[in-house]
Amino acid sequence: MKKWTLLFVLAFTVNVAAQAVKSGEKFVYSAAYNMSGLLTPLAQVKMETETVKTSKNTLLHLSCEATTFSKWDSFFKIRDTYESYVNPATFKPSLYKRDIFEGKYTKKEKYLFKGNVITSTVKKKNAPETTKKFSIGANTNDVVTILYQLRNVDFSKFKTGQTKTFTVVFDEKQMNVSAKYMGKETVKAGNLGSKECYKISIAAKTDKLKGTDKNLIWLTADARKVPALIKFSIPVGTGQLTLTNASGI
Amino acid sequence: MRKVYNILAVLFLLVSIVFAVLPMGTLAVLPVALALIFSGLAFFISEADAKKFPKILLILSVILLVVVLAKAMMPDEVATDTEFEQKKIESKNEDLKDLEELEGLE
Structure with a gap:
């Protein structure tokens, strides 16, 4: 009986957690x-x-797909795609792909997840394709999945300054990424209007992210937890992603 | 002083032309505004017989300001990239093959 209760609780928890993200x-x-x-x-x-x-x-x-506005295409064309195929209930990834096209730089990356082993294939411009097998932790996920898993966290129960840690695999390396809850703020969320949001600070021990509390995500403080605003600080500068349109929620 | 203003106006006017050609958005207003200020200053402190050059600079600055503002007001759009769309379809078919293979190993 205890086992069934535990299973029910687990199943319910997963179901509730997965509700924020919809197909x-x-x-x-x-x-x-x-x-x-x-x-x-x-x-x-x-x-x-x-x-x-x-x-x-x-x-x-x-x-996740990044495309430069047409006026920039002649100067610096970007066509980046990051994708992941996950189990809809557990968000465990099966396949992760990254296809980078930035100006003259190209890179293709593919991770096939089988249990706790990843078979990665990487192809950079002017370099031969490399294949590698490496082990990961049971809770390690790719960057795309982590972004969506963040939406499944119940921040309504968090206290300001409280953090949640994820383990992510990026560039064939595992690293810890922490999400620190910084309170609530109202921000503009495109066609959704002004929304009260959870302000989350993302930090990782990597040279890809710069500064303290400079990489921020505002998730709408509702059941959908739509990322309304994202501010980033990377080695080449700072910027932000502003939600213009949200549909299918 | 008039010479200095003229030189600065020409300098910022050249930067403005480059910024107006590049898709810099509102950032291009900055050098245009400086070109306007310096050409205006050069125009007002110049003697009547030396007003012609700063006047040309002033007119060019105003034209550039109109161009830059018109460009900045144009909506940001993504071009239809058939090659990219085709690549995405092919990639998705490949993904399904990989996923089927992966499931076959389970």
Whole structure:
């Protein structure tokens, strides 16, 4: 009986946790880069979810896509895609892909998750394709999945300054990423209007993110937890992603 | 002083042209505004017979300001990239194959 109760609680917890993310969501952002103190719109970022069926399973396809606005294409064309196929109930990834096209730089990365082993294939421009097998922790996920898992965290129970740690695999390395709850703030959320949001600070021991509390995400303080605003600080500068349109929620 | 203002106005006017050509958005207003200020100053302190050059600079600055503001007001759009769309379809088919193979190993 205890086992069944535990199973029920676990199943219920997973179900509640997974409710924030739905299949058929589409969030469109305007990505702006800070140039001499002025935010200059550079690209459109799309985050979409879709149900994908294989012969045995039903998976959730999570994708993030960055495309430069047409006026920038002749100067610096970006066509980046980050995607992950996850179990819709547990958010455990099966496949993660990263396809980078930034100006003259290209990189393709594919991770196949089998249990706690990842088979990675990486192809950089002017370099031969490399394949590697490495082990990861039981709770390690890719970056796309982590972004969506963040929405499944119940921040309403968090106290200001409280953190939640995730383990992420990026560039074939595992690292801890912490999400610190910084309270509530009202921000503009595109077609959703002004929304009260959970302000979350993202930190990781990596040279890819700069500064303390400079990488921030505002998630709407409702059941959907839509990322309304994202501010980033990376080695090449700072910028932000502003939600322009949210549909399918 | 008039010479200094003229030189600065020409300098910022050249930067403004580059910024107006590049998709800099509102950032391009900065050098145009400086070009306007310096050409205006040069125009007002110049003697009547030396007003022609700063006047040309002033007119060019105003034209550039109109161009930059018009460009900044244009909506940001993403071009239809058929090659990219095709690549995404092919990639998705590949993904399904990989996922089927992965399931076959389970």
